[in-house]
Amino acid sequence: MKRLITLNINGQDFDLAVSPRDLLVDVIRRKVGLTGTKKGCGQGDCGACTVLVDGRPVLSCLTLAVAAQGKKIQTIEGFSEGEKLHPIQASFVEHGAVQCGFCTPGMILSAKALLDRSPDPSEEEIKRGIAGNLCRCTGYKKIVESIEAAAEKLAAREEGRMS
Amino acid sequence: MKDLEVVGKNLPRVDAAAKVKGEALYTDDLVMAHMAYGKIKRSPYAHALIKGIHYEEALALPGVLAVITGEDAPKAYGIVPQAPTEYALAVGKVRYVGEGVAAVAAVDEETAEEALEKIEVEYEVLPAVFDPVEALERPDVVIHTKAKNNVMYEGKQEFGDVDKAMAESDLVLERSFKTSYVNHAFLEPHSALAHFDANGFLTVHSSTQIPHYLQRTLALVLDLPMNMIRVIVPAVGGGFGGKGEVASSELCAALLARKTGRPLKVTYERSEVFAQHKGRHPCVMKMKIGVSKEGIIQAVDFDNVLDGGAYGGWGIIVLFYTAAMIHLPYKVPNARFHGRRVYTNKPTTGAMRGLGGVQPRFAMESLLEDIAKELGMSPYVLRLKNAVESGYTTLSNVHVPQAEFKKCLQTVAERSGYLEKQGKLPLGRGVGLAGGYYISGTAYTLYMSYKPHSSALIRVDTEAGIVLLTGATDIGQGSNTVLAMMAAEELGVLAEEVHIVSGDTQLTPFDLGSFASRVTYGAGQAVRMAAQLINRQLYEVAAVELGVRADQLMSGGGKIYSRYEPGRTMDFMSAVAKYIDARGPLSATGHYSPPRKGMKGVQGANIGQSPTFGFSAQVTEVEVDLETGQVKVLKVTEAGDCGQPINPMSVEGQVEGSIVMGMGQALFEEIKVGSDGRLLNPSLHDYKIPTAVDIPEIDSTIVASYDPTAPFGAKESGEGPIQPVIPAIANAICDAIGVRFLELPITPEKILKALKDKNGELTT
Numbered sequence: 001m002k003r004l005i006t007l008n009i010n011g012q013d014f015d016l017a018v019s020p021r022d023l024l025v026d027v028i029r030r031k032v033g034l035t036g037t038k039k040g041c042g043q044g045d046c047g048a049c050t051v052l053v054d055g056r057p058v059l060s061c062l063t064l065a066v067a068a069q070g071k072k073i074q075t076i077e078g079f080s081e082g083e084k085l086h087p088i089q090a091s092f093v094e095h096g097a098v099q100c101g102f103c104t105p106g107m108i109l110s111a112k113a114l115l116d117r118s119p120d121p122s123e124e125e126i127k128r129g130i131a132g133n134l135c136r137c138t139g140y141k142k143i144v145e146s147i148e149a150a151a152e153k154l155a156a157r158e159e160g161r162m163s
Numbered sequence: 164m165k166d167l168e169v170v171g172k173n174l175p176r177v178d179a180a181a182k183v184k185g186e187a188l189y190t191d192d193l194v195m196a197h198m199a200y201g202k203i204k205r206s207p208y209a210h211a212l213i214k215g216i217h218y219e220e221a222l223a224l225p226g227v228l229a230v231i232t233g234e235d236a237p238k239a240y241g242i243v244p245q246a247p248t249e250y251a252l253a254v255g256k257v258r259y260v261g262e263g264v265a266a267v268a269a270v271d272e273e274t275a276e277e278a279l280e281k282i283e284v285e286y287e288v289l290p291a292v293f294d295p296v297e298a299l300e301r302p303d304v305v306i307h308t309k310a311k312n313n314v315m316y317e318g319k320q321e322f323g324d325v326d327k328a329m330a331e332s333d334l335v336l337e338r339s340f341k342t343s344y345v346n347h348a349f350l351e352p353h354s355a356l357a358h359f360d361a362n363g364f365l366t367v368h369s370s371t372q373i374p375h376y377l378q379r380t381l382a383l384v385l386d387l388p389m390n391m392i393r394v395i396v397p398a399v400g401g402g403f404g405g406k407g408e409v410a411s412s413e414l415c416a417a418l419l420a421r422k423t424g425r426p427l428k429v430t431y432e433r434s435e436v437f438a439q440h441k442g443r444h445p446c447v448m449k450m451k452i453g454v455s456k457e458g459i460i461q462a463v464d465f466d467n468v469l470d471g472g473a474y475g476g477w478g479i480i481v482l483f484y485t486a487a488m489i490h491l492p493y494k495v496p497n498a499r500f501h502g503r504r505v506y507t508n509k510p511t512t513g514a515m516r517g518l519g520g521v522q523p524r525f526a527m528e529s530l531l532e533d534i535a536k537e538l539g540m541s542p543y544v545l546r547l548k549n550a551v552e553s554g555y556t557t558l559s560n561v562h563v564p565q566a567e568f569k570k571c572l573q574t575v576a577e578r579s580g581y582l583e584k585q586g587k588l589p590l591g592r593g594v595g596l597a598g599g600y601y602i603s604g605t606a607y608t609l610y611m612s613y614k615p616h617s618s619a620l621i622r623v624d625t626e627a628g629i630v631l632l633t634g635a636t637d638i639g640q641g642s643n644t645v646l647a648m649m650a651a652e653e654l655g656v657l658a659e660e661v662h663i664v665s666g667d668t669q670l671t672p673f674d675l676g677s678f679a680s681r682v683t684y685g686a687g688q689a690v691r692m693a694a695q696l697i698n699r700q701l702y703e704v705a706a707v708e709l710g711v712r713a714d715q716l717m718s719g720g721g722k723i724y725s726r727y728e729p730g731r732t733m734d735f736m737s738a739v740a741k742y743i744d745a746r747g748p749l750s751a752t753g754h755y756s757p758p759r760k761g762m763k764g765v766q767g768a769n770i771g772q773s774p775t776f777g778f779s780a781q782v783t784e785v786e787v788d789l790e791t792g793q794v795k796v797l798k799v800t801e802a803g804d805c806g807q808p809i810n811p812m813s814v815e816g817q818v819e820g821s822i823v824m825g826m827g828q829a830l831f832e833e834i835k836v837g838s839d840g841r842l843l844n845p846s847l848h849d850y851k852i853p854t855a856v857d858i859p860e861i862d863s864t865i866v867a868s869y870d871p872t873a874p875f876g877a878k879e880s881g882e883g884p885i886q887p888v889i890p891a892i893a894n895a896i897c898d899a900i901g902v903r904f905l906e907l908p909i910t911p912e913k914i915l916k917a918l919k920d921k922n923g924e925l926t927t
């Protein structure tokens with residue numbers, strides 16, 4: 001039996017008919033139509049389906065859609081700042097951290113969660129922060145560099161705000 | 164020649180912004196009105212006759228639209244068309260666990276899955292074999308009737324007099340090596356969306372590297388003229404060779420679309436990606452190398468048994484690539500090859516990054532290291548003495564127009580401190596060196612044809628601007644970016660002014676596809692030629708405007724100007740407007756055909772021919788934990804000769820990705836197969852690939868190089884850098900603990916066992 005639920009995604013409410021076993025990734029991709037969230041394994045192994053739920057990175061392929069009610073869900077589509085790329089996104093572009101791009105949305109959301117937790121992470125912390133996100137193309141080096149550079153940019157922006 | 168304005172710059176990829184925003188559309192992201200979903204029923208047996216398939220109950224399920232079986236498309240196909248062995252769905256029998264036997268179309272995926280459960284297949288189970296060497300001696304297992312002793316193809320090549328050269332060598336070393344069963348593990352599972360329009364015209368969107376071969380195969384299997392089929396390649400989430408063959412998802416999507424009359428999508432689960440497989444051939448190799456006491460290679464004798472799995476795939480090609488790979492990057496004056504590609508009851512192997520090179524490279528670079536030690540010579544010096552140079556021609560008649568391999572070796576030795584470290588680090592720590600090379604495209608198409616391998620069309624007008632149409636397929640390697648950059652360089656405009664349209668068999672001119680590291684070189688030539696033709700046409704009009712001779716004009720900075728009087732100049736776009744006013748629409752097509760080289764009278768000698776070659780050398784430093792057997796790759800120092808890099812940042816990305824992928828294969832990646840032929844780890848949980856915490860420090864250098872035969876001097880960079888990775892790690896482990904590993908992957912268990920054996924040896 002389907003149930004009517006409301007999911008708040010990127011600040012917008014979506015009324016959806018879902019079955020209790022529908023997974024968040026499928027609902028986001030199929031029912032809401034936000035296909036920026038990727039599905040690389042459907043088993044919690046690759047991180048491509050990472051979204052932020054109340055600011056925390058969550059594997060949407062292991063999360064039931066019904067369990068995400070009443071929470072704030074953020075997908076990659078809700079990440080840019082209007083026309084402009086978020087500094088993490090911009091950093092990925094500039095540093096060549098994107099090849100096929102299939103891991104990219106999940107990777108960026110994991111990076112965002114990491115930098116929210118730890119604005120000035122060490123290289124090791126960055127690597128651990130994205131250890132659940134597989135990338136087969138880049139060898140991770142440029143991804144780690146992008147996150148380092150983004151952290152600096154974000155810190156500078158913070159400072160700019162404070163002064 | 165003018166200075167480069169675009170080529171050689173670290174420009175962001177043309178599709179990077181869309182990808183970081185989640186806007187890039189991959190095949191599974193596409194939705195069409197009235198779209199239905201397909202799912203494939205797979206065999207639980209490794210080898211069995213199909214006695215009957217009963218699907219009435221499945222068909223009766225509400226929401227189920229159609230069921231097909233192998234009988235619906237009984238035409239065999241293969242990427243090598245002379246030897247077709249594969250079907251959209253099994254016909255008559257299954258040859259591996261996970262082979263598709265039927266497919267269902269339904270209104271949603273859940274219903275399709277439910278329907279699969281209701282399909283009953285009667286099997287008569289046959290004996291099966293999973294090891295290629297065993298398969299050679301199992302007359303009771305006949306996987307394909309045409310393949311005697313399960314040998315799909317046997318190849319022999321001999322150049323010079325190997326026996327004599329071995330007899331005259333001062334040192335001959337022979338060892339046996341084994342490589343493992345590994346998967347590409349690209350992140351995007353295969354997906355295909357097919358639909359027929361009202362006129363019976365088929366459009367297939369697919370995550371493929373080879374739209375052209377897919378179009379051909381669809382025509383064959385669906386019995387349609389090619390001109391009624393269009394293949395479109397949306398963004399592709401990685402291929403590495405795994406999407407370089409037609410997948411049954413693509414054929415089933417088209418067959419089910421025809422049967423249901425609805426747009427139909429088939430997207431694989433991760434386990435199905437492992438069943439489709441087409442990963443690297445496990446090889447059982449025996450290699451013998453003879454050298455003089457000065458360390459000069461006298462002969463190489465190479466015997467290789469390749470595990471092909473159940474079907475043909477790229478098999479013949481891979482077989483002869485392994486043969487070709489012993490002729491470079493070192494000078495080999497006598498060589499012999501004997502290889503067999505053997506069927507086993509496992510998912511089929513095929514093309515994977517650096518195909519046919521990685522396995523023999525592991526053998527050869529390991530052997531050379533041991534030979535150097537026996538001669539009391541530095542492995543570095545030994546390699547340098549034998550390294551090829553520009554202008555070298557192999558015994559197999561492969562010509563190397565340009566090579567900076569020595570520079571690669573020198574660079575990595577210097578940057579890593581190899582000479583100071585090798586043999587001198589404390590127990591548990593070691594450095595290893597290895598070299599490698601790869602082709603930049605092939606000399607022949609997979610079927611008999613004289614047509615150009617690549618073509619490109621540029622049209623310019625004052626409305627759409629500069630539009631580059633190319634059949635080349637961007638699978639995440641970044642070809643759209645480098646091709647646009649090459650067009651921009653030639654036209655003297657900014658890269659972002661070139662709009663690229665690619666990967667569409669209807670809109671773009673012909674290209675063979677993305678494999679064999681052929682795109683930058685081959686499609687690059689086509690793009691450059693098209694741009695040159697545009698310039699030539701524009702110069703005629705501009706010459707009149709500027710009052711100079713056309714052959715004195717050049718393009719740069721968005722302008723056309725006289726090379727002698729740079730003051731005589733006009734805007735590129737105003738020249739375009741003048742041209743169109745005076746002469747009509749402006750467009751030009753460029754194309755590229757590689758030299759058709761080979762060697763008469765030698766079986767398979769066409770394979771391995773390439774217009775040019777990329778080279779790479781690596782020094783790897785490892786730490787082996789003597790307690791746990793764990794290997795930590797600390798640092799990889801790499802130097803590559805890719806000619807003039809079009810986009811150095813992209814080249815680095817290819818190098819870094821190759822190193823990390825190769826490291827996984829060296830140390831832990833392996834698909835395990837149970838005694839019944841079931842894959843034991845067909846998930847990214849159990850089939851481990853490197854994560855960010857596993858990666859070494861990487862120091863890569865692009866050595867100065869320019870290939871005059873190449874577009875802007877550029878050669879491949881996506882497959883060469885993976886060649887040295889595995890032997891460099893194996894050599895480093897050997898340096899660290901004094902054990903030569905002959906089998907991949909080099910797991911902690913193997914290391915602990917070897918350490919134990921060695922200590923036993925020492926104490927007894």
Ligand code: FES
Binds near residue numbers: 039046048049
């Ligand atoms: S799709 Fe969710 S972790 Fe892979």
Ligand code: FES
Binds near residue numbers: 102136401
């Ligand atoms: S860019 Fe392809 S998987 Fe990360």
